[in-house]
Amino acid sequence: MHEYSLVQALLQRVEAEARSHHATAVHRITVRIGPLAGVDRQLFATAYDNCRPGTMCDGAELLIDGEAVTWRCDACGAVIPEGSVLVCPTCCLPARLAGGDALTLERLELEVPQHV
Amino acid sequence: MCDVCGCGDPALVPVDVHERLLSGNDRTAAHNRAHFREHGVIAINLMGSPGAGKTAMLEATARALGATRHLAAITGDLETERDAVRLRAAGIPAAAITTGSACHLDAEMVHHALHGNGAHHADYLFIENVGNLVCPAIYDLGQAVNVVALSVTEGEDKPLKYPTMFRKADLVLLTKIDLLPALPEFDRAALEDALAHVMPAPRLIAVSARSGAGMQEWAQWIELLRAPQLANVAGASAP
Numbered sequence: 001m002h003e004y005s006l007v008q009a010l011l012q013r014v015e016a017e018a019r020s021h022h023a024t025a026v027h028r029i030t031v032r033i034g035p036l037a038g039v040d041r042q043l044f045a046t047a048y049d050n051c052r053p054g055t056m057c058d059g060a061e062l063l064i065d066g067e068a069v070t071w072r073c074d075a076c077g078a079v080i081p082e083g084s085v086l087v088c089p090t091c092c093l094p095a096r097l098a099g100g101d102a103l104t105l106e107r108l109e110l111e112v113p114q115h116v
Numbered sequence: 117m118c119d120v121c122g123c124g125d126p127a128l129v130p131v132d133v134h135e136r137l138l139s140g141n142d143r144t145a146a147h148n149r150a151h152f153r154e155h156g157v158i159a160i161n162l163m164g165s166p167g168a169g170k171t172a173m174l175e176a177t178a179r180a181l182g183a184t185r186h187l188a189a190i191t192g193d194l195e196t197e198r199d200a201v202r203l204r205a206a207g208i209p210a211a212a213i214t215t216g217s218a219c220h221l222d223a224e225m226v227h228h229a230l231h232g233n234g235a236h237h238a239d240y241l242f243i244e245n246v247g248n249l250v251c252p253a254i255y256d257l258g259q260a261v262n263v264v265a266l267s268v269t270e271g272e273d274k275p276l277k278y279p280t281m282f283r284k285a286d287l288v289l290l291t292k293i294d295l296l297p298a299l300p301e302f303d304r305a306a307l308e309d310a311l312a313h314v315m316p317a318p319r320l321i322a323v324s325a326r327s328g329a330g331m332q333e334w335a336q337w338i339e340l341l342r343a344p345q346l347a348n349v350a351g352a353s354a355p
Contacts, residue, residue: 002220002251006137013139017131027128031137038254038280071316086316094316097283103138103254108131 003039006103007047013105015056023110026060034067034102041066069100141255144223148230148258155236157188158341159243161257163281164265165274166247169291169325171199173265173334174242175206176325180335181240182207188238190229192221192246199244208242209234220251223258240338249278260341261286268292268299272307279314287319287337294324 010031018026033039041064048062071080073088073095080086080095087094136142152159164170171191178187189210191199200212211233213225226243235241243259245252253262264285266274269292275282282288288311296302304322311318321337323330 002218002254005218005222009137009140013133013135013137017133021129021131023129024126036280036283038250083313085312086314087312096316101280104136105133107133110129110131111126112129113126 003043003047004051006039007044007051010048010105011051011055011057014060014108017108018056018110021110021112023056023112025111026057026108027111028061028063028109029057030063030065030106030108032065032067032102032104032106034100035069036097036101037103038101039103065106067099067102070098071095072098138254138256141223144227145256145258148223148227149260150258151230151236152241152258152260157236157238157241158261158338159241159257159259160338160341161243161245161252161259161262162265163245163249163252163262163285164247164289164291165249165267165270168247168265168267168270170244170247170265171202172325173289173291173323174203174208174244176323176328176331177242177334177338178203178206178208180328180331181338185239186237187240187242188233188235189242189244190221190226190233190235191244192225194218194246203244209238211235215246219246219248220255221245221257222255226257239342249274249281253278253281253284263287263289265289265291266307268295268302272303273310275307275310275314282311282314283316285315287321288315289334290320290322292324292326293322293329294327 014026014029033041045062052058069082071086073091073093075091075093078088078090080088162170174189187208189203189208190213191210192213192215193199194215197212200210203210211229213221213229243257262285264281266288321330321333323334
């Protein structure tokens with residue numbers, strides 16, 4: 001259930017960003033969670049809903065983007081299909097994870113008063 | 117325009133961040149790693165299910181290496197200091213982290229535990245993580261390597277069920293092999309095949325803390341970790 005501690009870290013990061021922009025509210029938060037991040041997207045969304053009341057993110061929509069798992073051979077650049085042995089069949093070298101473990105705060109949409 | 121302060125209507129401002137959610141933990145882990153490197157300490161993050169035999173492995177490691185190497189440990193459990201008490205009895209100075217409800221150790225907990233436990237005198241610091249095959253995998257603690265203990269009774273398909281944990285492992289210790297005579301259905305080839313599907317460079321050492329089988333191979337594996345570390349220390353002190 002580390003999703004709750006991740007959401008706490010997310011809320012702190014978003015609030016710091018919002019303050020630095022003198023925002024009065026957060027409208028939307030976009031995060032990216034890959035299948036190999038070790039994080040359950042549904043649990044993360046539930047944790048967010050449970051943690052946001054009373055914070056600046058109370059009314060903010062959470063969008064969770066995904067990411068495809070990509071294993072690649074560093075030597076020849078070949079993509080090693082997920083679900084196969086993680087060695088390049090041509091070069092016999094171990095594959096390297098080139099995508100799929102993302103766990104990032106991508107972007108925010110903030111409500112910022114406009115002074116005239 | 118609002119009639120309170122004269123401001124205009126609020127604007128919706130998009131802000132690109134592109135930052136890891138665990139960037140705060142990553143910074144503390146980098147601090148821990150620099151501390152270990154400076155003091156020549158090899159930190160080993162030992163993970164595995166509850167009951168995989170992590171503490172017994174460290175007790176056996178003390179018997180195998182305790183006479184020639186300074187060992188230290190940090191143990192993580194939701195409640196009790198029982199593992200740390202066992203390790204102290206085995207001759208390993210050990211600090212306990214009781215996490216309460218947290219299912220993993222993070223870099224800040226390890227940093228806090230480092231203060232005052234004398235681990236900077238150690239050749240090896242074993243960080244025995246909370247028994248769990250999911251959450252500990254995503255938190256960098258500043259370790260040199262990740263080792264996952266998997267006991268022979270847990271099933272050969274565990275790596276396929278918990279790919280994130282095994283993907284991050286530098287070594288898998290197959291523990292409790294003294295039980296194999298009672299487990300005729302255990303299929304080591306199936307386990308190695310499962311590891312090859314989730315670990316790019318799978319490395320497996322079969323051990324028994326009880327009989328001592330495999331302990332020499334494990335001791336050699338951790339001794340080899342010192343070679344690059346010693347090169348770093350020498351490089352750091354060179355003019």
